Amino acid sequence: xxxxxxxxxxxxxxxxxxxxxxxxxxxxxxxxxxxxxxxxxxxxxxxxxxxxxxxxxxxxxxxxxxxxxxxxxxxxxxxxxxxxxxxxxxxxxxxxxxxxxxxxxxxxxxxxxxxxxxxxxxxxxxxxxxxxxxxxxxxxxxxxxxxxxxxxxxxxxxxxxxxxxxxxxxxxxxxxxxxxxxxxxxxxxxxxx
Amino acid sequence: xxxxxxxxxxxxxxxxxxxxxxxxxxxxxxxxxxxxxxxxxxxxxxxxxxxxxxxxxxxxxxxxxxxxxxxxxxxxxxxxxxxxxxxxxxxxxxxxxxxxxxxxxxxxxxxxxxxxxxxxxxxxxxxxxxxxxxxxxxxxxxxxxxxxxxxxxxxxxxxxxxxxxxxxxxxxxxxxxxxxxxxxxxxxxxxxx
Amino acid sequence: xxxxxxxxxxxxxxxxxxxxxxxxxxxxxxxxxxxxxxxxxxxxxxxxxxxxxxxxxxxxxxxxxxxxxxxxxxxxxxxxxxxxxxxxxxxxxxxxxxxxxxxxxxxxxxxxxxxxxxxxxxxxxxxxxxxxxxxxxxxxxxxxxxxxxxxxxxxxxxxxxxxxxxxxxxxxxxxxxxxxxxxxxxxxxxxxx
Numbered sequence: 064x065x066x067x068x069x070x071x072x073x074x075x076x077x078x079x080x081x082x083x084x085x086x087x088x089x090x091x092x093x094x095x096x097x098x099x100x101x102x103x104x105x106x107x108x109x110x111x112x113x114x115x116x117x118x119x120x121x122x123x124x125x126x127x128x129x130x131x132x133x134x135x136x137x138x139x140x141x142x143x144x145x146x147x148x149x150x151x152x153x154x155x156x157x158x159x160x161x162x163x164x165x166x167x168x169x170x171x172x173x174x175x176x177x178x179x180x181x182x183x184x185x186x187x188x189x190x191x192x193x194x195x196x197x198x199x200x201x202x203x204x205x206x207x208x209x210x211x212x213x214x215x216x217x218x219x220x221x222x223x224x225x226x227x228x229x230x231x232x233x234x235x236x237x238x239x240x241x242x243x244x245x246x247x248x249x250x251x252x253x254x255x256x
Numbered sequence: 257x258x259x260x261x262x263x264x265x266x267x268x269x270x271x272x273x274x275x276x277x278x279x280x281x282x283x284x285x286x287x288x289x290x291x292x293x294x295x296x297x298x299x300x301x302x303x304x305x306x307x308x309x310x311x312x313x314x315x316x317x318x319x320x321x322x323x324x325x326x327x328x329x330x331x332x333x334x335x336x337x338x339x340x341x342x343x344x345x346x347x348x349x350x351x352x353x354x355x356x357x358x359x360x361x362x363x364x365x366x367x368x369x370x371x372x373x374x375x376x377x378x379x380x381x382x383x384x385x386x387x388x389x390x391x392x393x394x395x396x397x398x399x400x401x402x403x404x405x406x407x408x409x410x411x412x413x414x415x416x417x418x419x420x421x422x423x424x425x426x427x428x429x430x431x432x433x434x435x436x437x438x439x440x441x442x443x444x445x446x447x448x449x
Numbered sequence: 450x451x452x453x454x455x456x457x458x459x460x461x462x463x464x465x466x467x468x469x470x471x472x473x474x475x476x477x478x479x480x481x482x483x484x485x486x487x488x489x490x491x492x493x494x495x496x497x498x499x500x501x502x503x504x505x506x507x508x509x510x511x512x513x514x515x516x517x518x519x520x521x522x523x524x525x526x527x528x529x530x531x532x533x534x535x536x537x538x539x540x541x542x543x544x545x546x547x548x549x550x551x552x553x554x555x556x557x558x559x560x561x562x563x564x565x566x567x568x569x570x571x572x573x574x575x576x577x578x579x580x581x582x583x584x585x586x587x588x589x590x591x592x593x594x595x596x597x598x599x600x601x602x603x604x605x606x607x608x609x610x611x612x613x614x615x616x617x618x619x620x621x622x623x624x625x626x627x628x629x630x631x632x633x634x635x636x637x638x639x640x641x642x
């Protein structure tokens with residue numbers, strides 16, 4: 064009976080160790096699980112690349128993913144509001160840059176075949192005919208479906224874009240590379256567009 | 257003996273619970289395992305970017321990966337067949353666009369230093385000298401090694417590309433963003449080129 | 450007592466099986482764990498895209514990630530040393546190409562709004578004003594923080610770039626697509642810039 068007790072005690076210890084191990088494995092597995100999240104870096108301000116990013120964003124949202132769009136460098140122009148008010152403390156070079164850069168998604172240009180705007184006119188006509196949404200409607204849709212827009216702090220600083228010039232100026236999240244990377248590391252899909 | 261039985265029964269219950277837990281963990285681990293798959297979005301129709309995408313595809317295939325290439329926007333021109341027949345119900349703007357866009361991988365242009373074609377001639381000469389495959393040979397190789405080509409439905413609709421104008425026109429998979437995303441979410445590597 | 454022994458033996462066998470299973474699960478979980486690594490493909494030689502890649506690299510290094518940068522195609526120009534010595538056995542087309550391509554990060558051009566260099570001058574002035582590092586300082590920083598630079602073998606062969614023309618010419622790792630893919634498959638984040 065002493066031997067049996069000892070045997071039972073031994074088994075009990077091993078079962079307890081296993082229970083701890085299984086709990087630990089479950090915790091680790093949970094930590095490795097990537098959330099249903101898509102993060103897109105919109106770098107280019109070209110109409111066609113913005114269109115691609117927004118189409119992917121809209122598709123991912125329809126599939127139940129959490130979607131983040133980081134607007135950086137040229138793409139920040141897509142967040143400029145038509146008729147927005149520039150901040151008065153802008154540097155001359157920022158004002159010059161600002162007047163040359165496109166305003167909003169409708170101002171974006173095709174990366175190829177621009178032909179002084181003809182390429183885009185043709186593209187938009189074809190899109191309408193084929194029931195494909197234009198880029199400004201697509202952007203609105205992505206926002207309405209819950210797509211989260213982030214503005215690169217450095218880029219908005221460089222281009223001197225104040226809240227008065229931006230879509231959702233007050234509520235728009237301005238963030239740096241660390242915030243973006245934290246989200247990107249925990250995403251199913253990250254693309255640089 | 258009653259105490260021993262009870263002890264045994266208790267242990268037995270815990271062992272059974274552990275067995276169920278371990279099975280569940282194994283199932284979850286299996287679900288989290290990403291298959292050996294690479295998905296490339298070919299967006300650009302530029303010769304150099306197509307070359308990069310095809311080189312990565314060929315390398316991944318050689319390493320035993322399943323490879324998917326999604327041709328969208330300008331890159332759909334790489335799937336145009338030389339001497340292909342346009343469908344007669346094309347819109348005028350599609351015909352215009354079609355006549356201006358390159359045909360097949362050999363028609364693709366360098367994104368930089370095009371110099372009216374001189375850049376590409378120089379590049380091709382250097383490639384030949386260094387035993388680097390040209391883009392059309394590379395594309396053929398990727399297909400022969402089992403790379404799966406997908407054509408973006410929306411883009412082919414916009415450009416009005418019928419089966420008669422496309423490489424593998426009949427068998428080529430036409431798919432939307434949802435199909436692409438389903439594959440991308442379960443890929444080791446996804447790049448937007 | 451025989452029954453008790455048999456019961457104990459049965460439990461013991463199941464506990465042993467569980468212990469083996471748990472060990473196996475732990476091994477698999479370990480194998481699926483993606484290391485803290487970021488791999489960036491620098492394809493473009495444009496100043497703005499190099500700036501984006503280096504900013505992401507620098508941010509990732511600050512967050513404790515291992516960072517790899519693969520310089521391929523046009524981006525190899527960013528690794529050219531100012532005042533570097535060309536190898537004497539260069540083909541004519543390589544020399545021509547070499548004289549037309551930018552040298553080092555400071556030679557890189559803006560992809561948009563180049564305006565014969567004016568765009569970049571404006572950009573650099575704004576960067577200085579906003580305390581944003583210039584691209585050559587950023588590259589130095591990434592190297593000092595431990596970012597690992599790799600040069601695409603094929604590209605350096607095509608452009609005919611010898612060690613004498615390259616930054617860190619002797620120690621710079623030259624690798625092919627297989628090496629890159631092996632690292633990329635085991636990275637938290639891979640971007641094609």
